[in-house]
Amino acid sequence: MQRYQFAIVGGGFSGLAVAAQLLQQVRQPARICLINRSARFGRGLAYGTNSSSLVLNVPAARMSLYPDSPDDFAEYLCRRELP
Numbered sequence: 001m002q003r004y005q006f007a008i009v010g011g012g013f014s015g016l017a018v019a020a021q022l023l024q025q026v027r028q029p030a031r032i033c034l035i036n037r038s039a040r041f042g043r044g045l046a047y048g049t050n051s052s053s054l055v056l057n058v059p060a061a062r063m064s065l066y067p068d069s070p071d072d073f074a075e076y077l078c079r080r081e082l083p
C-alpha cells in the first residue's frame with residue numbers, strides 16, 4: 001500500500017488546519033511532518049497572546065475548521081469552561 005508523506009511548513013493556524021484536514025481525509029497510511037520555527041504549535045501571530053483584551057473579529061459561527069461541521073468552533077467554545 002502506498003504511504004503518503006506530507007511536509008507542512010508553518011505550525012500556526014493554517015498549518016494545523018491543513019494537518020487536521022489531512023488526518024481526516026487521507027485514507028491510506030500517511031506521515032505528516034509539521035515544521036515550525038518555534039516549539040509553540042498552533043499559536044502563530046494572532047493566537048500567540050493570552051491577552052483578554054484581544055477579541056475575535058470574525059463571528060465564531062464562521063470559524064469552523066470542517067465544512068461539513070459548520071458549528072464545531074462555536075460548540076467547542078460552549079464546551080470550554082472559560083474564566
Ligand SMILES: Cc1cc2nc3c(=O)[nH]c(=O)nc-3n(C[C@H](O)[C@H](O)[C@H](O)COP(=O)(O)OP(=O)(O)OC[C@H]3O[C@@H](n4cnc5c(N)ncnc54)[C@H](O)[C@@H]3O)c2cc1C
Nearest residue numbers: 010011012013014015035036037038044045046056057058
Ligand atoms: C493581531 C491579529 C489579530 C487577528 N485576529 C484574527 C481573527 O480574529 N480572526 C481571524 O480569522 N484571523 C485573525 N487574524 C489573522 C490571522 O493571523 C490568520 O487568520 C491566521 O492566524 C493566519 O494563520 P497562519 O497559519 O497563516 O499564520 P500564523 O498562525 O501566524 O502561523 C505561522 C507559523 O509559521 C511559523 N513560521 C514562520 N516562518 C517560518 C519558517 N521560515 N519556518 C518554519 N516556520 C515558520 C511561525 O512560527 C508560526 O507558527 C489576526 C491577525 C493578527 C496579527
